[in-house]
Amino acid sequence: MSDEIVLKITNVSKSFGAIQALRGVDFELRHGEVHAIAGENGAGKSTLMNIIDGILRPDSGEIILNGQPVEITSPARAQELGIGFVHQEIALCPDVTVAENIFMAEINKSRKWLMSYPDLFARARVALSQLSPIDPAVLVKTLSISNQQLVEIAKALTLDCRILILDEPTAALTEREARVLFGIMRQLAARGISIIYISHRLVEIFDNCDRVSIFRDGRRVATAEVASVTPDYIVNNMVGRVIGKLYPPKQSEAERLPGALLEVRNLTDGRRFRDVSFALKRGEILGLAGLIGAGRSEIVKGICGLHEGTSGEITLDGKRFPIRSYRDSIDDGVVYLSEDRKGDGVFLDLSIAANVAAIDLRQVSTPWGTIDSEKEAEQANRFGDRLGLKRGSIRDPVSSLSGGNQQKVAIAKMLSVNPRVIFLDEPTRGVDVGAKAEIHRILRDLARSGVGIVVVSSELPELIGLCDRVLVVREGEISGTLEGDALTEENIMRLASFTERAGPPSPGSPSETLH
Amino acid sequence: MSDAAHQVRDEPVARTARPGSPLGRLVRERETGLVLIILLLFVVMSFASPYFLTWENMRAMTMAFAVEGIVVVGMTILLISGGIDLSVGSVVAFAMVLAGWLFLQGVDPWLASALAIIASAGIGAAMGLCVTRIGLHHFIVSLAFMVIARGACLLFTGGRPLGLFTLPPAFKFIGQGSIGVIPFVIIIFVVFVVVFDFLLRRSTAFRKIFYTGSNEKAAAYSGIRTKRVIFFTTTLCSTLAGFAGIIYMARFGSAQPTFGIGMELNVIAAAVIGGASLSGGQGTIFGAILGAVLLSVVSSSLALLDVSVYWQDIIRGSILLAAVSFDHYLHRHKAR
Numbered sequence: 110m111s112d113e114i115v116l117k118i119t120n121v122s123k124s125f126g127a128i129q130a131l132r133g134v135d136f137e138l139r140h141g142e143v144h145a146i147a148g149e150n151g152a153g154k155s156t157l158m159n160i161i162d163g164i165l166r167p168d169s170g171e172i173i174l175n176g177q178p179v180e181i182t183s184p185a186r187a188q189e190l191g192i193g194f195v196h197q198e199i200a201l202c203p204d205v206t207v208a209e210n211i212f213m214a215e216i217n218k219s220r221k222w223l224m225s226y227p228d229l230f231a232r233a234r235v236a237l238s239q240l241s242p243i244d245p246a247v248l249v250k251t252l253s254i255s256n257q258q259l260v261e262i263a264k265a266l267t268l269d270c271r272i273l274i275l276d277e278p279t280a281a282l283t284e285r286e287a288r289v290l291f292g293i294m295r296q297l298a299a300r301g302i303s304i305i306y307i308s309h310r311l312v313e314i315f316d317n318c319d320r321v322s323i324f325r326d327g328r329r330v331a332t333a334e335v336a337s338v339t340p341d342y343i344v345n346n347m348v349g350r351v352i353g354k355l356y357p358p359k360q361s362e363a364e365r366l367p368g369a370l371l372e373v374r375n376l377t378d379g380r381r382f383r384d385v386s387f388a389l390k391r392g393e394i395l396g397l398a399g400l401i402g403a404g405r406s407e408i409v410k411g412i413c414g415l416h417e418g419t420s421g422e423i424t425l426d427g428k429r430f431p432i433r434s435y436r437d438s439i440d441d442g443v444v445y446l447s448e449d450r451k452g453d454g455v456f457l458d459l460s461i462a463a464n465v466a467a468i469d470l471r472q473v474s475t476p477w478g479t480i481d482s483e484k485e486a487e488q489a490n491r492f493g494d495r496l497g498l499k500r501g502s503i504r505d506p507v508s509s510l511s512g513g514n515q516q517k518v519a520i521a522k523m524l525s526v527n528p529r530v531i532f533l534d535e536p537t538r539g540v541d542v543g544a545k546a547e548i549h550r551i552l553r554d555l556a557r558s559g560v561g562i563v564v565v566s567s568e569l570p571e572l573i574g575l576c577d578r579v580l581v582v583r584e585g586e587i588s589g590t591l592e593g594d595a596l597t598e599e600n601i602m603r604l605a606s607f608t609e610r611a612g613p614p615s616p617g618s619p620s621e622t623l624h
Numbered sequence: 625m626s627d628a629a630h631q632v633r634d635e636p637v638a639r640t641a642r643p644g645s646p647l648g649r650l651v652r653e654r655e656t657g658l659v660l661i662i663l664l665l666f667v668v669m670s671f672a673s674p675y676f677l678t679w680e681n682m683r684a685m686t687m688a689f690a691v692e693g694i695v696v697v698g699m700t701i702l703l704i705s706g707g708i709d710l711s712v713g714s715v716v717a718f719a720m721v722l723a724g725w726l727f728l729q730g731v732d733p734w735l736a737s738a739l740a741i742i743a744s745a746g747i748g749a750a751m752g753l754c755v756t757r758i759g760l761h762h763f764i765v766s767l768a769f770m771v772i773a774r775g776a777c778l779l780f781t782g783g784r785p786l787g788l789f790t791l792p793p794a795f796k797f798i799g800q801g802s803i804g805v806i807p808f809v810i811i812i813f814v815v816f817v818v819v820f821d822f823l824l825r826r827s828t829a830f831r832k833i834f835y836t837g838s839n840e841k842a843a844a845y846s847g848i849r850t851k852r853v854i855f856f857t858t859t860l861c862s863t864l865a866g867f868a869g870i871i872y873m874a875r876f877g878s879a880q881p882t883f884g885i886g887m888e889l890n891v892i893a894a895a896v897i898g899g900a901s902l903s904g905g906q907g908t909i910f911g912a913i914l915g916a917v918l919l920s921v922v923s924s925s926l927a928l929l930d931v932s933v934y935w936q937d938i939i940r941g942s943i944l945l946a947a948v949s950f951d952h953y954l955h956r957h958k959a960r
Contacts, residue, residue, distance in 0.1 A: 415845065439847040453841035458905055459834065467835050467846040470828045479826040522846065 113140040115303050116161070116272055121170030123156055130156040132327045134170070138272065143294055143304045145314040145335070147343055148324030149569055149598075154307055157324070158274050161305075162194040163187040188214060193270035195261045197277045197307075203250035208233035210249055211264045236263045239293060241286070255282045262290070266297075273297065274305045279313060291317045309400050309606050311340045323347055341599075348569060348598030356546075356574030357553040359394075366391040370561040371430070371443075371530050373412060376421030381407040382585035385421070389530065389561045394552060396576030397565040398601045404585040405565045406448060409532040413438045413445040425530065439468060444523040448534035448565070450512070454519040457508040461500055462489040464507050465521045472525060492521035497547055513544025520551065530561040537571060549575050569598040581605050654899035658914040665921050673928040681924065683807065689920040690813035691868050691875070692891060693913055697820045698864030699888075700895040700912040704824070705857040706837040706904030707755070707762040711747065712865040713887030714773035717880065719744045719869030721777045724786040724879030733795045737870045744866025745859055747773060752858035756851040762858070770888070777881035786879040799875025809871060816864075821909035833857055837904030893940070894919055897947040919943070 116138040123131040131153045138144055148154045159165040161172070163181035172179055174190055181187050187194070201210045208229045209216065216224070226246075233245030240259045249257060258278060265273055275294075279287040294304055294317060306318055314321055315335060322332040323346040331346045369388035376385040382404040389395050397405045411419030414435045423430040425441060435445070447454040455464050462485045466473045473485040489503045496517045500510065507518050516536065523531060533552070537545040552575065556562050566572050572579050578592040581604035589604040591597075670677040695712050702709055719740040726736035747769055754765040801808045823830045835843040836853040843850050873879050898915030900907030919940060926936045 434847075434849070435844065436847040436849060445845065447842075447845050453839065453845050456835060456838040456842050456905075458838050463831070463834070466831075467843070467848070469847075470831055474828040478828050480828055480831055 114138070115140050115175055117173040118157075118161075119171045119173070121157070121160060121167045121172070123160065123165060123167050130327050131160075131167070134324075134327070134329050136322060136329060137332075138303050138305060139320075140303060141298050141301045142319040143298050143306055143317060145318035145321040146305060146307045146324065147309075147311075147314065147321055148347055149567075152324040152347070153327040154324050155276070156327075158194065158276060158305065158307065161187070161272075162192060162274065185214075188268050188270075191269065191271035192274070193265035193268050193272070194274045195258075195265050195276060195278055199254070199257045199261060201249045201257060201260060201264075204248060206230075206246050207237070207243055207249055207252070207260055208245035210260055211236055211245070211267055213264070214268065232267075233263075236267045239296070240289065255286050258282060259286070259290075262293075270302065272303050272305070274307075276307045277309065278306075279308065279310065287313075311343060311606060314343070315340065344599050344602050348602065357550050360392060360556065360577045364392060364557070366559075368427075369424075370426060371412075372422075372424045374422040376408060376411060376419065376423070378407060378411055378416060378419045380418070382411070382582070385582075385585075385587055387580055387587065387590075389563060391561060392556050392559050393578065394556050394562045394564060394576045396572040396579035397563060397582060398569070398572050398579050399582035399605050401567060403582045403605070405582050406534050408582065409445060409534060409563060409565060413443055413532060415445060439526055439528075442526065442529035444468070444526065444528040444531055446519055446523055446531070446533040446536060448538065450516055450519060450538075455507045455515055455522075457515075458506055460504045461493070461498075461507055461510070461518055462486055462503045464518050465489040465492055465525055468522050469526045488525060489521070492524055493517075495524075496521055496551055511544075513540040513548070516540055516544070516548065520548070524555075528560060530563070531555065532563045532565070534565045535567065536564060537566075537568070545571075569601055572596075572601065573598065655908070655911050655914055658898065658911065658918060662914065662918055662921055665918075665925060669921075669925045669928070673925075675928055676925065681928075685920050685924045686810055687807060688924070689894075689916045690807075690809050691871050692887065692894075693813050693916050694816050694868045694871070695865050695887065695891050696894050696912050696916050697816055697909055698861035699891045700898070700900050700907050700909055701820065701824065701830075701833060702762075702857045702861040703892075703895050703900040703902065704837045704904060704907045705833045705854055706840060707854060707858055707861075708766065708892065708902065709748075709751070709762065709858065709861045709865075710766040710888045711751070711770035711773055712861065712891055713884035714770045714777070715744050715747055715862050715865040716869040716872065716884040716887060717777045717882070718747070718773040719866035720873040720879045720883060721780045721786065721881050723870055723873055724788050725780045727788060727791070728786060733791055737795075737873075740870060741863060741866040744869070745863040747866075748859035748862025749855070751862065752855035755858060756855050774881075774885075781879070781881040783881060785881065788873065788877055788879060791874070791877060796874055796877060799871055799873070800877075809875065812871065817909055817913055824909055834905060837901075837906075839905070890919065891916075893944045897944060899951070901951070915947075 114137050116136075118134060118136040121131055121134045121136075122129070134153070134157060136157065146154050146158075156165060160167050161181065163183045163186050166182070172181060179190060181190065181192070184194070202213070208226075211233050212229060230245045237243050237245060237259075240263055241256065243252065243256055243260065249260060252260065262275070262278065278290060282290060291313075294306070298304055298319075306314075308314060318335050320332060321335050321338070321343060323330050323343060325347060333342070368391065370391040370393075371389040373388070374386045377383045385408055387395070397409065399405045407416050410416035411421075411432070412423060414433050414437065419432055421432070423432065425443065430441060430443070438444070451457060456467065462482075465488055466480075466485050470480070473481055473488055475481045486503050492498070493500055493503065498517045498521065499514055507515055510518065520536075536552070537548055540548065549571075552562055552564070564572070564576060573596055576596075578590060579596055579601065580587050581589045581591065581601055583605055589600075591600050591604070666677070675681055695716065699709060699712060722743055723733070723736045723740035726739060727733050731739075751762075751765045751769055754760045755762055797808060798812070799809060803811060824833070832843070832848050832853050835846065835848055836850045840850050843853075869884075872883065894916035895907060895912040896902065896915070897918060898907070898911030898913065900912055922939065922943065923936055926939065931939075
């Protein structure tokens with residue numbers, strides 16, 4: 110490592126509509142260093158990386174590569190400039206061979222008429238040799254996720270890059286594979302390649318990186334030599350934020366009701382989660398925290414009958430609540446709001462009224478089994494008013510609404526059946542601040558009326574501001590419960606991200622309850 | 625309410641304001657455009673050919689699409705649910721041949737027809753199971769059954785048409801009779817169209833078809849049993865095709881194993897011209913029938929103008945392409 114700066118970013122800003130993703134960020138990458146990037150989901154890490162890779166263009170600011178100001182207009186341009194990006198989600202073509210995937214960019218540019226497979230396989234074997242003995246002639250879809258990840262890395266390495274961005278590369282790797290990867294990272298750095306390494310696992314940062322930059326709310330709040338700081342320093346900088354009065358008041362002591370509304374015991378699907386047990390009290394908002402991929406969504410879907418292979422004991426209001434189809438779950442008053450609003454939360458092409466009515470058509474039916482459009486409009490307007498839905502006509506398609514209002518339609522759809530328990534998966538993702546506060550108020554009002562609410566969220570301030578109690582999920586198991594003064598971002602991060610590879614900084618069993 | 629929440633209410637109603645007057649809606653509807661085009665063709669053709677606006681020609685044109693129109697009804701419903709069926713032409717022939725063959729074996733023609741319609745429904749049910757249970761695509765499954773059903777027709781008949789001269793008059797009336805001046809076939813057709821158009825617009829059960837076709841996953845996340853819906857629409861489409869086969873049999877007084885080859889393409893074209901989307905979630909029976917009317921009027925016009933049969937196919941294909949391109953254009957501009 111030398112002090113020579115290969116990449117210098119000055120005063121870069123980027124906003125998406127009303128959301129300011131990056132606010133005047135400065136960043137420097139040295140020659141041959143492994144530079145960790147830490148920050149919560151939504152802190153601006155991905156936005157910055159996407160700007161460096163040319164996927165996004167900054168609104169303002171400058172990028173200087175090897176002393177020259179550059180415009181990175183596309184990922185292809187980034188490749189030409191020697192920037193490689195291994196994305197967290199695997200972006201390979203599953204139906205072609207490993208070798209063809211590795212050399213995709215080259216084949217795309219090639220002027221030859223015919224493919225030379227022996228040559229391609231031989232070179233792929235060389236590229237893979239330092240990583241893993243993967244057969245270059247097999248189809249990518251036959252590989253395990255971790256091997257696919259290694260193919261991604263091999264692909265980036267063959268591009269002769271000077272800067273390599275790795276976005277949570279170990280998320281899908283086993284520990285042994287991760288160690289191999291860290292060895293390779295070290296070798297690459299020794300060869301003068303600069304690596305930007307994004308990870309939620311603090312252990313990995315301390316074991317393998319030279320410097321760390323910490324992002325929060327679209328700003329770079331600190332950069333330090335890893336050797337000179339402690340894990341607490343990183344966590345404090347990641348979360349050190351004052352939560353405004355955006356959140357409605359929590360459940361008071363007097364409002365607490367005895368007894369569990371929903372009790373879950375030993376919920377297991379055999380793949381993504383196991384032995385999940387918790388109780389949801391009446392009128393409570395319970396948070397489900399954890400890293401992306403920890404199994405939070407699968408757990409709540411499992412309870413509602415939307416995740417195959419789930420088994421376990423559930424009681425609702427003291428009565429057995431068997432896991433069946435989602436239809437049965439709805440009829441018992443247990444509903445689920447999907448995290449992917451546009452993909453499966455609403456029907457974008459259909460009218461607001463048709464969306465609200467979808468979950469229980471009997472309510473808007475005549476005795477003869479036809480839709481009563483008066484009733485349908487009345488229902489949609491009633492919930493629209495209750496949720497403060499801004500709308501032109503109730504017959505307009507949902508696609509005409511803003512993100513926050515689309516989400517209100519999705520919530521109205523669930524409320525139409527007078528649910529007893531509501532599971533919400535990332536209810537405010539992609540929703541602007543104002544609508545977000547309104548959704549939080551709606552949820553608190555529902556809880557006050559006795560509904561049990563479970564919120565899955567990747568946004569720590571939301572969990573802390575909104576929820577009465579938070580369960581933390583780590584790798585498919587509940588690693589702890591937090592409430593009261595113990596409900597802090599530091600504690601959530603600690604329970605969510607420390608793995609057995611290194612013990613947490615404070616003593617404690619793998620599962621703990623803090624008050 | 626918090627300050628932040630209050631702020632939001634004062635924002636303009638972004639992107640929700642659209643002309644919502646009944647007239648504005650009528651102008652935007654696909655059906656209105658089709659009616660205008662058809663009327664225009666009528667006006668032009670009545671000047672261009674003295675034979676066009678005659679009772680005989682109108683009757684012939686209507687007869688030409690009436691029975692096929694019943695198949696269009698089933699296909700449109702299936703398309704709305706997100707499916708497609710290439711086997712309808714074969715199933716029409718299958719019902720016809722099976723009923724005819726049973727009749728020749730001495731089975732009562734009404735019973736034979738009922739059995740043939742049930743068998744057609746069975747084909748649809750089999751396809752529905754392949755799609756919902758095995759997870760195959762409608763296109764492939766119905767392609768396979770298109771060939772299978774056609775093969776069965778040839779097997780029953782040895783490849784020759786079955787003459788059914790002894791069909792009782794009451795049965796022949798279905799296909800050949802008239803009530804007053806109106807052919808009975810057209811009455812059946814109108815009843816089907818009115819009933820299914822109403823069901824599709826108003827019925828609670830049929831509403832689930834739109835949800836499923838619009839976004840199958842969102843429908844499942846709304847507790848709709850989407851597999852049942854798809855099974856139902858697939859079965860219904862084949863059942864209606866079988867029904868159409870029986871009417872054809874009564875009309876022709878024979879059962880032809882090679883009847884209906886290529887019908888599926890006409891039927892799909894009519895539905896798509898009428899506004900049904902191949903990706904599901906959109907379409908009306910009324911629109912699809914207007915699509916069928918348009919194709920029929922164009923065919924009739926071209927024939928009266930002595931245009932070569934080969935040109936007719938080229939022109940029909942071009943109309944389909946124009947309709948679909950128009951849709952695509954509309955959608956691109958709607959999406960911001």
